[in-house]
Amino acid sequence: MDKKSNISISQISHAVSKELGLSLSRNTRKREYVYARAIYFKLCREFSHATLSSIGKSVRRDHASVLHGLFVFDVMALHKDTILSSYSKIRNRLLLENEGDLKKYNEDNYYKIKYNKLIEDYQELQRKYDLIYETQED
Numbered sequence: 001m002d003k004k005s006n007i008s009i010s011q012i013s014h015a016v017s018k019e020l021g022l023s024l025s026r027n028t029r030k031r032e033y034v035y036a037r038a039i040y041f042k043l044c045r046e047f048s049h050a051t052l053s054s055i056g057k058s059v060r061r062d063h064a065s066v067l068h069g070l071f072v073f074d075v076m077a078l079h080k081d082t083i084l085s086s087y088s089k090i091r092n093r094l095l096l097e098n099e100g101d102l103k104k105y106n107e108d109n110y111y112k113i114k115y116n117k118l119i120e121d122y123q124e125l126q127r128k129y130d131l132i133y134e135t136q137e138d
Helices: 009-020 031-047 052-057 063-079 081-097 099-104 107-137
Strands: none
Touching: 009 031, 009 081, 031 052, 031 063, 031 081, 052 063, 063 081, 081 099
């Protein structure tokens, strides 16, 4: 999939946790948890615009752990069919559940939507500033 969508990392986390029956934020190095987080990291990079840092924070890890998890995924996907099949199953479920969003949030549209949201935020801040400025003059 070339285009990123607006699927949230919490949606991805929930889908991975539900499918694998594991808590992604559990502080353990057990193999099944490492693999589950690797699948989660891969899906987040594929479907979201989240940074490595924010992806890591969502499961109480740092950006370097996300990079390592992506590497682990690539290596393990070649050797373990179960990881690749779990990844494919979760990925397909996310695609089906968010089909409408994927059409709406293609890469070109994403930046237009983001720009409009920033303009709205700016206008709201400008109104608040004007209100504060007016009350201080009185």
